[in-house]
């Protein structure tokens with residue numbers, strides 16, 4: 001019955017989705033957090049309080065509301081509360097420090113920044129960011145609630161989100177996603193993965209990135225299902241939860257799967273092997289899942305992980321099939337209603353199957369451009385509306401895409417993106433650094449690790465490695481800090497003076513083959 005009504009009334013905004021779920025399943029749990037359950041009706045009422053709180057702070061339709069928050073009921077309800085009044089949510093990784101915060105909050109001109117505690121409020125203040133700080137505790141989670149005023153709700157073409165990404169120039173760009181983009185994605189994902197109102201998703205990914213928010217939370221809302229949200233990832237806790245039989249889906253990055261495998265092995269060796277009940281789908285994305293991890297997970301836990309491929313600008317692009325062959329090492333085919341192709345990197349002409357080129361995608365999921373950056377937007381699309389992903393790959397004759405590398409300089413560590421230029425700029429600010437180049441080297445746990453190659457200003461480098469690591473850690477998100485610093489007398493450059501990163505990476509790997517992170 002509900003399904004029939006849903007089909008007649010497809011949501012085009014997050015608020016349509018919320019309204020639909022409240023109308024048809026008001027008491028169903030939407031969010032489970034720290035042992036508390038919030039129904040759709042509860043979440044709508046708290047979101048309504050957030051809408052009123054934001055309006056009292058002067059937030060109007062189209063204003064930016066930055067969420068500098070960990071996973072919590074406040075995140076979910078402030079997100080929907082901002083949307084209830086047509087405001088645009090800006091996502092801010094809680095590990096971000098001075099450099100990233102100043103750029104994102106200034107560039108987006110966030111009118112308000114939501115924080116959980118004084119420490120985060122201080123960070124915002126130290127970043128000289130504009131906008132008022134509001135504490136998450138300002139809006140009560142308890143107490144009787146009124147239904148939202150739906151009259152200020154956004155239109156499908158309105159901006160819903162700005163996600164900062166792709167800092168090839170050292171400064172990240174704000175990818176603008178409309179409500180229609182988000183809901184087209186949720187429609188595609190829920191259909192492809194057979195996501196229904198009976199599902200319960202265990203979500204340990206951060207909501208401040210598109211994987212957690214655009215796939216996990218929005219999909220839950222679209223399907224009117226349930227999300228069991230955690231503050232973060234803990235392998236032992238995940239396996240204990242999955243053994244209880246209430247969870248049906250888990251989404252993660254490859255590092256989470258390698259940690260689950262290690263924990264499952266530990267338990268098997270201790271004579272208490274893991275038994276998983278009720279699960280129907282494990283999904284991996286954000287970074288390449290190795291065929292070895294795929295095979296080990298199947299061997300230990302009896303599930304074939306479904307690998308998919310996405311980006312902040314597009315949410316989800318390609319997926320292995322739910323039914324049919326999940327082919328390790330590949331990211332499958334376009335989601336329903338979307339297109340993908342491979343083009344020659346130089347001529348931009350489509351390539352035949354089997355040849356490596358840049359992946360382009362097109363569809364209602366693809367973002368509308370970079371915030372206040374028409375030049376970057378123009379460069380991202382071709383004349384026919386294909387979006388240049390900057391990822392390299394090929395397509396098999398039977399339609400499976402394989403990602404082979406990246407056309408842009410990007411390090412992916414544990415599913416977090418790190419742009420070498422941003423770390424290089426921070427290193428160059430240190431007086432002891434004359435030149436710096438940052439590269440990604442293979443890492444057993446995180447996939448890739450950040451390594452800095454530095455030409456020192458003077459020959460004295462005693463204690464400088466740790467000093468530079470600490471220098472970066474104080475100014476950038478901690479996962480961007482170099483794991484090691486290698487000192488050299490000069491950097492390999494081509495005739496135009498550009499640092500040859502491939503040569504550098506090769507040299508470093510020859511000097512010291514794969515090293516795991518500490």
Ligand code: MCA
Nearest residue numbers: 205209210211233255286310311312413414415416478479
């Ligand atoms: C944490 N640390 C890391 C990483 N994570 N270092 C390198 N790479 C990482 N990924 C460092 C911290 O900076 C800290 O350093 C120390 O490890 C402990 O931090 P903690 O928070 O305890 O780490 P953790 O909980 O073990 O985190 C590992 C994690 C996490 C669970 C794998 O990185 C994670 O949740 N990754 C997923 C990110 C994600 O959602 N990506 C999606 C973006 P120190 O000791 O110096 O303090 S891509 C996307 O959205 C698109 C659409 C897509 O396709 O999905």
Ligand code: AMP
Nearest residue numbers: 165285286287288308309310311312417
């Ligand atoms: P972000 O810009 O943070 O949204 O990260 C998107 C990038 O993550 C993509 O452009 C890819 O380089 C990478 N990515 C996402 N999913 C996968 C996957 N399954 N395999 C390989 N790379 C992936």
